[in-house]
Amino acid sequence: MNAFAKALHALPEGPYLLAVSGGRDSMALLHAFAEARPGALSAVATFDHGTGEAAAEAVELVVRECMGRGISVVAGRAPDRLGAPRAAESALREARWAFLRAVAEERRATIATAHTRDDQAETVAMRILRDASARGLAAMAWPSAGVVRPFLDIDREEVTRYALRVGIPFVDDPSNADPVYLRNRLRTDLLEAAERVRPGFRAALVTVGRRAAAWRAQLAELVDGLGARRTGDAVVVGAEALASLTPEGLAVVWPEVAGRAGFVLDRRGIERLASWTVRARPGQQIPLSGGVVAERTARTFVVRGAGRESGG
16 A cells, blocks of 8 residues: 555545646546545546636546546635736635535535645745744644545655656646745745755654644643633633733733634734733733724623634
8 A cells, every 4th residue: 555545545434625737736636536445535626716727627637537437526616817928926825725614514525635845845935934923833734624635745746756657647837936926935945955055854844843843732732721611612711810921921822712713813913812811800801903802791702703602
């Protein structure tokens, strides 16, 4: 059994929705999954970013391959306003994930992506450049709800060898080399240069992500011990439990607490919230970025979206 089959057999029972772009890595995922776990495969989802002929050709390839294998396939396309040349990476990513999650919810399936160890190294590098905390540096090593990444411990070179060995068709989209996108510049310039100067640099980035994920797991256990709980679209934690923490400790704990309701706090918001928590009195509120509001009640702190009812 090869590394790909082993990785796929290690996944829990399905059903799975494969995110397949038509590129080499995702087409390898489609081929390997169809061979190793056909019974767990619900469907394939493919998304046209609208960035040019190659993107449309890639979707056509995915659809053709799925039809030839008798696999259900769902195709989507980014709105025209996003498909202009050199569209923002974040906008295209958000559109793709909104599509994938909608299809997965409809089919009650878990999304499986073809992200590799190299993708993880690139993501960690991007997070470092953006001055991310340890929480952010975990990147894809930290589980994402409803998503699995079976190839995350496999190098991109190994995926390439596998694709060539079994003759997997794929489309090489030129946008994947366009230097306007940060990930592409990191891959072709910074990381390649760093690897030449310091062999094993990518592996070191992966290790950073793995250690950050372990730290996040320990933090999650700590927050569990504080009694944080999700109530609808809000998250509630006891005021007494937080009283023993310093502002520095609160700055570490609050992002994990808020994240349980899907809220992402920026660095300034974290600092403001940590400082406010120490002096807050029942009935007081503090607005944070993204329409998030923190409230102090008689016995709890509640973090929720603006306009929602208090959960504590």
